[in-house]
Amino acid sequence: MIRIDATALGDLACGAAFLGSGGGGDPYHNRLLGEARIARRGPFELISLEQLADDALVVPCGWIGAPTVSIEKLPNGREAVDGLRRIERLTGRKVDAVLPIEIGGGNGLAPLIAAAELGIPVVDADGMARAFPESQMSIFSIHGLSGCPSILTGACGSLAIIETEDNHVHERIARQVSIALGGDAHMVEYPLTGRQTKDHAIPSSISTAIAIGAAIRDARQKGGDPFAALIAALQTSDLYPFGGILFDGKIVDLERETRGGFAMGRVAIEAFDGASRMDLEFQNENLIAWRNGAVCAMVPDIITIMDRETADSITTDRLKYGQRVKVLAAAAPHMLRSAEALSFVGPSAFGFAEDYVPIEALNGWDDR
């Protein structure tokens, strides 16, 4: 049992924001909710995958929608509980534990609050090892498990239950429902047995995010280099083999629109000497980065734009002209790099013509 106090919650918010690759939603609101909860009722509790009974009902959950909407449109606070209660009625049994569908961004924190409300534990695991924009881009889907029954709940108290055998169709329906619910909704999906969770979930991703956040906090407190601390923390983690700095500069151009239920856009960053330039494209999450016109990082590797002074990760909905940033990349866990996984989460899954090349090959990081 790992306990998450206010400090650990802050570390989790920091680490999850980095792992979000720009997406998963800004963690700020969930951090505030979590702190209030801890102040009132004490720390959150995490269990490890091993603590799950094989026949437990384990439900991944999180928010679906455009992060640009989620920072404007506040939830009613009952969405997650409404969805979890409804899946209990639908399946005729109690939910034993929840986990984040994605560790990245606010979605890495949101299940803590929902679980505490129901008095059930959160499993130290997730479904993506980062954040991805679409529902079928999860390790459960890659491994052939069904996303359904799935339940979306909205701030207006409305809900939709989706039942389909095709996880791409599930995503398509869920996305449209999220639009109808205002561009942002809570979703419980991929209901799992304890056995399936142990066999397929990304292990220890919550504690890894906390460790990453703690390393950054520690460096800040000691006047050290938070970027170096972040990179060191990745290298000592079991999940993310390594990371590095892709670029350093100032945001000189930004296009962002809410389209098809996503925050879609491009951002351009110029080096301070004007001699080089980085372009990134995002769909909620940063997907691909070009340095001087040449690809230097691609999904599923993590690409995060961070404030160059504070090392705060900047979600795609918070990007602004003139921000001074460093762009970091981290190698995706090996389970996201298989040929099967790449068909779900590689560049082709987002319509890019480029074949996936790992960041270490693109950046000469092979020898680290």
Place this chain on the structure above:
Amino acid sequence: MIRIDATALGDLACGAAFLGSGGGGDPYHNRLLGEARIARRGPFELISLEQLADDALVVPCGWIGAPTVSIEKLPNGREAVDGLRRIERLTGRKVDAVLPIEIGGGNGLAPLIAAAELGIPVVDADGMARAFPESQMSIFSIHGLSGCPSILTGACGSLAIIETEDNHVHERIARQVSIALGGDAHMVEYPLTGRQTKDHAIPSSISTAIAIGAAIRDARQKGGDPFAALIAALQTSDLYPFGGILFDGKIVDLERETRGGFAMGRVAIEAFDGASRMDLEFQNENLIAWRNGAVCAMVPDIITIMDRETADSITTDRLKYGQRVKVLAAAAPHMLRSAEALSFVGPSAFGFAEDYVPIEALNGWDDR
């Protein structure tokens, strides 16, 4: 018990197409399905509202989507049964009878086939007395009943269950789901008790549609004027007080697009002498007509464009440049003309600035 044989089915297709006000879907496909069913298993059976037990479970159903899609994308044939079976599982009881959510267009016929499949009767009634493009535009919604739980089923075998207390939100979610399911889906909605059905449904609308179709067929067979026969049939019906011819001419312009899950557009018709012109706007259904720039018919009154030789009603998805047409209008039943009803189905519900004025006042038909 009314029996619907192949002749009556053809009359129903003809009458429902007229009552569709251009929408409800082209009845052609459902007519073919119905004829095949009758050839194999005999006539369909209708019961009257009075035959319903007060505690019966009665489910209105029909297709939701853009008619432009429905004439291209064929169903898998199981959608209605899938939806009805799922609402039985959800409510824990058998469906006792179905009725068309709207008598207009193909949706006036579709429930016959679904009910025959399940071996249950269809009630001689409907929820709109015509066709309307949106789900909350039903007499049940006008009278304060809930559209939920509601179930959409798609040709891919996927389904979505919607639960909300707000019928406008229900429509918004259902519309988005219909888009995700390909632009066209089957929906069961407004589950009713027998008592509610008797108190609120539009009575005898199926038999009225059959009578209208029979009058047109009879006139054609005898070499009479089918438009005069149609108008006479309206006047002798209990539902539609009267009708008349608004315009006679040739389609000279047409704009139509599939937008937001609807067939949206405008059509212009010019008199053969070029001296006058009619403009109509539609959202699946014809909503409003202007003659020489002055409004001459408005929702909820029925406005149907018909082939001027055959008196076939032309649904909005079948309109073409050059068609020679008569435009007919019929007075909506009184229950759609109350102030409360007009807030759901009058011009303002579609965003028109014009106040509703009945066709008889607009066309000097008061003295009929």
